[in-house]
Amino acid sequence: MSFNVIETEIDTVKIIEPKVFDDERGFFWETYKFSEFCEYGINDRFVQFNHSISGIKVLRGMHYQLNPKAQAKLVRCIRGSIFDVAVDIRKNSSTFLKWVGVELTENNRKLLYVPRGFAHGFCSLAEKTEVEYYCTEEYSSVDERGIIWNDSKININWPIKEPVVSEKDKILNNSSVAEMNFLYEYK
Numbered sequence: 275m276s277f278n279v280i281e282t283e284i285d286t287v288k289i290i291e292p293k294v295f296d297d298e299r300g301f302f303w304e305t306y307k308f309s310e311f312c313e314y315g316i317n318d319r320f321v322q323f324n325h326s327i328s329g330i331k332v333l334r335g336m337h338y339q340l341n342p343k344a345q346a347k348l349v350r351c352i353r354g355s356i357f358d359v360a361v362d363i364r365k366n367s368s369t370f371l372k373w374v375g376v377e378l379t380e381n382n383r384k385l386l387y388v389p390r391g392f393a394h395g396f397c398s399l400a401e402k403t404e405v406e407y408y409c410t411e412e413y414s415s416v417d418e419r420g421i422i423w424n425d426s427k428i429n430i431n432w433p434i435k436e437p438v439v440s441e442k443d444k445i446l447n448n449s450s451v452a453e454m455n456f457l458y459e460y461k
Contacts, residue, residue, distance in 0.1 A: 276304045279314040282374045287360045288314065289376050290385040303383065306348060316387055318346045320408035328398035333437035335395015336361055336421045341455050343417040344390040346410040354403030355379035356396040357433050364391040367458035371428050371449055391456035393421050397434050419453050420446040
């Protein structure tokens with residue numbers, strides 16, 4: 275197996291540790307392998323890859339797209355470090371508005387799998403932090419929604435004070451009024 279998959283407090287959010295081959299030449303690792311991810315219940319095919327660069331204390335989020343354009347995401351940090359967060363916004367879930375956060379760094383090489391029905395965001399913990407994330411749906415501006423990063427009901431324990439937030443993200447709704455059309459699917 276090329277990956278160690280770690281379960282989180284929320285059943286479908288997963289932390290993925292790849293097997294890395296390091297030697298004097300550098301390193302090699304697989305970031306995604308459909309057949310192995312399926313063994314861990316991640317059956318997604320990714321159709322859009324995004325890359326961002328952020329300064330220290332930049333906070334991006336909490337973003338999602340409505341159904342039927344909801345996106346699952348596979349997130350990794352390729353330079354610097356981030357605190358990456360997924361918030362459950364599936365209305366009848368036992369973990370509704372609960373969050374999982376993990377530090378992703380260029381050194382620990384962990385990835386975070388964020389399923390559909392979750393808001394996603396991160397804050398940069400270093401200058402010139404680069405993040406890549408793979409999405410299962412293409413970006414759709416008409417389906418894009420978000421929740422304010424400091425929503426008091428969610429109460430994310432961000433590791434930074436006074437983040438740098440875009441004008442667009444500053445005016446996002448709180449979870450009480452944000453449009454969400456996700457339901458938890460019982461198995």
